Amino acid sequence: MHISEGILAAPVLIGGGLLTAAGTAVGLRCIDTERIMSVAMLSAAFFVAALIHVPIGPGSIHLILNGLLGMILGWAAFPAILTALLLQAVLFQYGGIVVLGVNTLLQALPAVLCYYVLRPWLVRGGRHQKIAGFLGGFLSVFVSSVLMALSLALTDEGFVQTAKIVVGANIPIMIIEGFITMFAVSFIVKVQPEILVWKSNGHGGVL
Amino acid sequence: MVSFLFLLLAAPSLAHKVKVFAYGEGEKIMTKSYFSNGKAVMHSPITVLNRSDGKTLLHGETNEEGLFEFPVPSAAKQQRMDLKIRVSTGEGHLAEWVLPADEYLEQYGEGGHVEHTGAKDEVAVLSGGQSACDEQVVSRLVEQALDKKLAPVKEMIQQSRDSGPDFRDILGGIGYIFGMAGIAAYMGSRKKKG
Numbered sequence: 296m297h298i299s300e301g302i303l304a305a306p307v308l309i310g311g312g313l314l315t316a317a318g319t320a321v322g323l324r325c326i327d328t329e330r331i332m333s334v335a336m337l338s339a340a341f342f343v344a345a346l347i348h349v350p351i352g353p354g355s356i357h358l359i360l361n362g363l364l365g366m367i368l369g370w371a372a373f374p375a376i377l378t379a380l381l382l383q384a385v386l387f388q389y390g391g392i393v394v395l396g397v398n399t400l401l402q403a404l405p406a407v408l409c410y411y412v413l414r415p416w417l418v419r420g421g422r423h424q425k426i427a428g429f430l431g432g433f434l435s436v437f438v439s440s441v442l443m444a445l446s447l448a449l450t451d452e453g454f455v456q457t458a459k460i461v462v463g464a465n466i467p468i469m470i471i472e473g474f475i476t477m478f479a480v481s482f483i484v485k486v487q488p489e490i491l492v493w494k495s496n497g498h499g500g501v502l
Numbered sequence: 503m504v505s506f507l508f509l510l511l512a513a514p515s516l517a518h519k520v521k522v523f524a525y526g527e528g529e530k531i532m533t534k535s536y537f538s539n540g541k542a543v544m545h546s547p548i549t550v551l552n553r554s555d556g557k558t559l560l561h562g563e564t565n566e567e568g569l570f571e572f573p574v575p576s577a578a579k580q581q582r583m584d585l586k587i588r589v590s591t592g593e594g595h596l597a598e599w600v601l602p603a604d605e606y607l608e609q610y611g612e613g614g615h616v617e618h619t620g621a622k623d624e625v626a627v628l629s630g631g632q633s634a635c636d637e638q639v640v641s642r643l644v645e646q647a648l649d650k651k652l653a654p655v656k657e658m659i660q661q662s663r664d665s666g667p668d669f670r671d672i673l674g675g676i677g678y679i680f681g682m683a684g685i686a687a688y689m690g691s692r693k694k695k696g
Contacts, residue, residue: 299520299596328690335683339676346667378682382675387667389519 296345296359296439296465297383297398300391304450311446312396315377318403322373333490334371337364342379345389356468362435363476365406366414366427367483367490372406373399397446405438417480418491424484425477432476436469437462520597522548522589523660525653526574526606534657535568535589535597542568546591550575553584553600564589574606582607 303311326334337360344358364372377399383389390398409431416427440462447461448454483490519538524531535543548562548570559578564570578585582603590596 301598302590302596326686328687328694331683331687331690335679339679342675342679343672346672378679379675382678386671386675 297390315396315399318373322370338375361402362431365409405435428477428480429473433473551586553586
């Protein structure tokens with residue numbers, strides 16, 4: 296999910312850049328030394344997910360995983376996603392440096408949203424955890440699509456029309472992403488349950 | 503419902519890089535648009551601009567095979583404009599290709615009087631090939647033929663230049679991320695000690 300360079304108007308680019316800078320600052324503040332590695336691992340997973348294209352139907356799609364990052368990292372999803380997108384832009388010319396701010400915001404903001412809305416469910420375990428996992432994957436892609444349509448609409452085309460195209464196009468990804476996130480979450484909780492504990496211990500989250 | 507189906511079909515094009523490629527062929531300019539995985543960009547708007555001042559010369563739409571061709575605009579021919587061809591998929595993807603005037607005007611010669619050379623050729627050949635224009639005609643024909651033959655090769659080179667990320671780059675990226683995490687951890691531990 297990238298917007299190419301040369302499409303968005305300057306105010307949208309600047310606005311996206313500023314919001315991403317703010318989000319990243321908040322995110323960096325809540326990474327302590329113990330969590331650096333989990334942030335890096337999820338950043339790497341995000342980086343790789345966007346590069347592996349699975350052929351489905353007439354084309355191919357790839358995972359985004361921003362819901363997973365958000366639920367596990369909270370605000371730290373901002374620096375994690377920013378790093379991965381920066382490397383994608385530099386190494387593969389996906390997106391671009393100028394649109395880096397907007398692209399990060401598009402994917403990190405829904406991630407943080409998932410953190411606030413779904414994480415309480417995730418920590419409760421059992422069926423709640425599964426539902427939260429699915430919704431995390433599904434909703435994060437959905438909100439990202441809406442934000443993407445919004446930033447395109449702020450530049451020129453009408454919002455409803457663009458939103459229909461972008462959201463409609465991403466429906467298969469939302470469903471797949473939902474299941475993948477669900478399995479990923481229950482796997483992580485089994486293998487490394489302490490990864491979910493930091494918030495309830497009172498450190499890490501800022502708000 | 504139909505439009506919904508269309509959206510689903512259009513879906514997989516998301517998140518791929520778009521590429522456009524153009525070359526002159528006789529009086530026409532051919533363009534081809536495709537995604538980085540080689541699939542054609544169908545039914546997407548194409549804009550042809552004057553590269554120097556960014557003015558739009560004409561609009562068009564790609565067909566089922568991602569192709570779009572247009573006659574060389576007369577204004578472009580007269581002013582020897584460098585053309586910029588831009589394709590947009592409307593989902594935040596956009597690609598551009600610059601076609602320098604030399605590349606599509608070459609075959610017309612400097613003055614742009616092509617139309618008559620065909621007849622001249624024959625005369626020259628018939629009269630024994632001694633006239634001065636002979637060499638010119640031959641070189642023009644060779645150039646034309648080369649352009650035609652080389653167009654697919656040019657396209658192939660353009661396509662292979664970004665065949666997508668390879669394994670080495672992906673590993674490199676992961677390495678960067680963990681490297682940065684390592685530096686951050688080091689700084690963090692120093693701060694704690696100090």
